[in-house]
Amino acid sequence: MSAEPDKNFRLEQACASDDSIQQVHAQLRNAKPVKAGHYPFLPLGLLGLMCTAIFLSSTYLVHYSIRFDPLVYNDHASREAPGALKVAVATPRDLGKRVFSNTCITCHQANGMGVPGAFPPLAGSDWAQGPEERVIRIVLLGLNGPIKVSGTDFNSAMAPLGSVLKDDQIAHALTYVRSEWGNKAPEVKPETVTKIRAELAGRTAPWTAEELLKIGN
Amino acid sequence: MKNGLILFFGVFLALALSWAGLLLAAQQQLGSLGQFKDPVEETINPQPMSGVAHEGLLVYQDLGCVTCHTQQVRREGFGADLARKWGTRGGYARDYIRDQTVLFGSSRLGPDLRNAGSADLHAGVDAEYFYRLLYAPQSVAPGTNMPAYPFLFDVHPTAGRQPSDYAVKITGKAAPPAGYEVVPTARARELVAYLLSLKDTYDYPIEKSRNAPAETPKEGGH
Numbered sequence: 001m002s003a004e005p006d007k008n009f010r011l012e013q014a015c016a017s018d019d020s021i022q023q024v025h026a027q028l029r030n031a032k033p034v035k036a037g038h039y040p041f042l043p044l045g046l047l048g049l050m051c052t053a054i055f056l057s058s059t060y061l062v063h064y065s066i067r068f069d070p071l072v073y074n075d076h077a078s079r080e081a082p083g084a085l086k087v088a089v090a091t092p093r094d095l096g097k098r099v100f101s102n103t104c105i106t107c108h109q110a111n112g113m114g115v116p117g118a119f120p121p122l123a124g125s126d127w128a129q130g131p132e133e134r135v136i137r138i139v140l141l142g143l144n145g146p147i148k149v150s151g152t153d154f155n156s157a158m159a160p161l162g163s164v165l166k167d168d169q170i171a172h173a174l175t176y177v178r179s180e181w182g183n184k185a186p187e188v189k190p191e192t193v194t195k196i197r198a199e200l201a202g203r204t205a206p207w208t209a210e211e212l213l214k215i216g217n
Numbered sequence: 218m219k220n221g222l223i224l225f226f227g228v229f230l231a232l233a234l235s236w237a238g239l240l241l242a243a244q245q246q247l248g249s250l251g252q253f254k255d256p257v258e259e260t261i262n263p264q265p266m267s268g269v270a271h272e273g274l275l276v277y278q279d280l281g282c283v284t285c286h287t288q289q290v291r292r293e294g295f296g297a298d299l300a301r302k303w304g305t306r307g308g309y310a311r312d313y314i315r316d317q318t319v320l321f322g323s324s325r326l327g328p329d330l331r332n333a334g335s336a337d338l339h340a341g342v343d344a345e346y347f348y349r350l351l352y353a354p355q356s357v358a359p360g361t362n363m364p365a366y367p368f369l370f371d372v373h374p375t376a377g378r379q380p381s382d383y384a385v386k387i388t389g390k391a392a393p394p395a396g397y398e399v400v401p402t403a404r405a406r407e408l409v410a411y412l413l414s415l416k417d418t419y420d421y422p423i424e425k426s427r428n429a430p431a432e433t434p435k436e437g438g439h
Contacts, residue, residue, distance in 0.1 A: 066427075070246035073292060073307055074428040082427050090257045098259070 092187065096176025099169045103161065104177070112181040118156055120149035123181035132174070132188050134212045136196050139170050142206035160206060167193040250311050253421050262419040263315050266411075273411025276404050278318065280366065287322035288331040290417070302338045303329040304417060309424045312417045327363055334413035345385065347409040348401050353391030365391075369405035372397050 016022075064075040101110070104122075108114050112123035122128045127149050128135060142160035146153060161170070168190040178185035218224075252261050266274070277283070291298045292307025299305070308331065313319050332338050349356055352370050354363040370385070375398050383406070384398040393399050401409070 069427060070243075070310070071424050072427050073309065073424070074430065076294075076430050077428045078431040085423055085426060094257055 092172045092175045093179060095169075096172035096174070097180075099165065099173040100176050103165065104173060107158070112177070112183075118154075120147065120152070120154045122177050123183065125150050125183075128177050129183050129185040131215070132186070132192060133196065133215050135174055135178075136170065136188065136193050137200070137207055137212060137215070139165070139174065140193075140197060140200060141203065143209070143212075144206040145208045147209035157206065160204075162197065167197060247310050250314055252314070253311070253423070255419070260419070262421065263312055263417070264414075266315055266414055269407050269410040270414040271411070273407035273409065273414075274316075274318075274320075276408040277320065277411055280408070282330075283320045283322045285322075285324060285326035285363070286328065286330045287325050288319075288329065288415070289321050290329060290331050298329060301328070304332045305338065306417075306420055308417065309421060311421060311424065327361075330412065330415055331417055333415045335416040335418050337418060344409050344413060347412055348385040348405065349387060351401075351405060351408070352385060352399055353387055353389075356387060356389045356391050366405075369402055369408070371400045371402055373400065 066072040066075065066077050066079055067081060100108075107119040108122050109119075112121060114121040120127070127138075127147070138158065140160065140162035143158040145157075146155045148154075165173070170193045171188045171190040174188040177183065178188065252263065252265075254261050290304030290306070290308045293299055295307075298307075312331075333342070336342070346357060348370075350358065350363070351366045353367075354361045354365055372393050374396055376396055381398060381400045384400050387393060387399055
């Protein structure tokens with residue numbers, strides 16, 4: 001039991017004589033005590049840095065987020081609020097082109113020149129640009145037999161399209177035909193087609209050129 | 218636990234705010250995007266994918282095409298995507314509404330495929346081209362680092378059977394031996410149908426008008 005205190009004493013003696021330990025103890029004695037529950041203040045420089053970052057990013061956000069519009073992908077887009085969207089309105093001619101490309105194009109061709117010897121041309125044609133009463137009747141009930149178009153004789157048949165196309169479709173298609181490929185003839189109104197269709201109620205036979213020439217003079 | 222309630226609410230607030238900001242706000246802004254019907258052309262865009270093309274989408278995912286191919290065209294001023302004919306315009310969010318899994322990709326070891334099926338951008342690129350590309354990439358694109366996918370094709374002898382309608386003509390080094398033909402399997406046909414369905418060539422009037430550049434681009438900050 002007597003050896004124990006001796007050992008401790010010798011240990012303490014060693015510590016007291018160690019320079020490095022004495023230095024550490026001296027530093028700890030001089031250090032300012034940390035108050036319980038308090039943290040040191042944020043360094044001013046760091047605070048300034050954060051403020052600058054927030055300022056710069058806000059500037060960037062204001063400059064490049066165009067009205068916070070989710071559909072804007074271009075940061076150089078106009079920053080003024082857009083006006084009402086200009087949706088292209090289909091004109092009767094546009095609608096007529098669609099009807100023409102679905103129906104008439106098979107025989108009369110995209111360039112309106114028809115097929116020589118078989119189907120008459122529409123481009124520059126005296127019939128297509130003639131009285132609307134005739135062309136509407138041709139589309140409604142078809143045409144059979146010989147016909148002279150722009151000085152050339154044709155002899156074939158056109159199918160009746162009155163049951164396939166609605167009044168406004170016929171009017172639009174004719175408007176397109178009468179204003180395309182250099183043709184210059186007035187627009188055809190859907191009301192006119194409705195009127196003529198009502199007049200022709202009961203008739204199913206296709207027209208002949210002779211019959212039509214008596215109409216619309 | 219000390220301050221347990223404050224800790225709980227702090228964590229809850231942080232998660233709830235980021236969920237609201239990243240998911241809820243985005244869904245609110247873009248979730249209602251729908252197809253657009255062009256009033257003049259009467260086309261619906263983006264076009265719905267055909268059934269075969271959708272099967273092909275699964276093959277595309279299965280083969281990991283997304284590892285090397287992106288599907289996002291960057292707008293003008295961001296890289297050379299438009300100059301490389303990978304698209305006619307930058308991508309819009311609306312382009313992707315038909316995709317359940319959006320296969321953006323992140324690495325461009327190969328070209329962007331968002332407009333792979335656009336005949337206007339890539340003249341002469343048809344189903345036959347894609348079959349050859351998949352069976353023997355070097356035969357159509359010499360020097361490419363794309364791996365071959367011969368397992369998407371059946372190579373079988375023509376002797377004693379009617380020649381296949383779908384047989385792909387392969388010439389050069391990768392050509393099958395005489396008396397054999399290369400026939401794409403259903404997976405290859407689906408994949409090619411998917412690739413040919415990829416085209417964002419329609420420019421939506423809403424996005425187009427809102428992204429029109431300002432009359433006089435302003436320089437400097439505000």
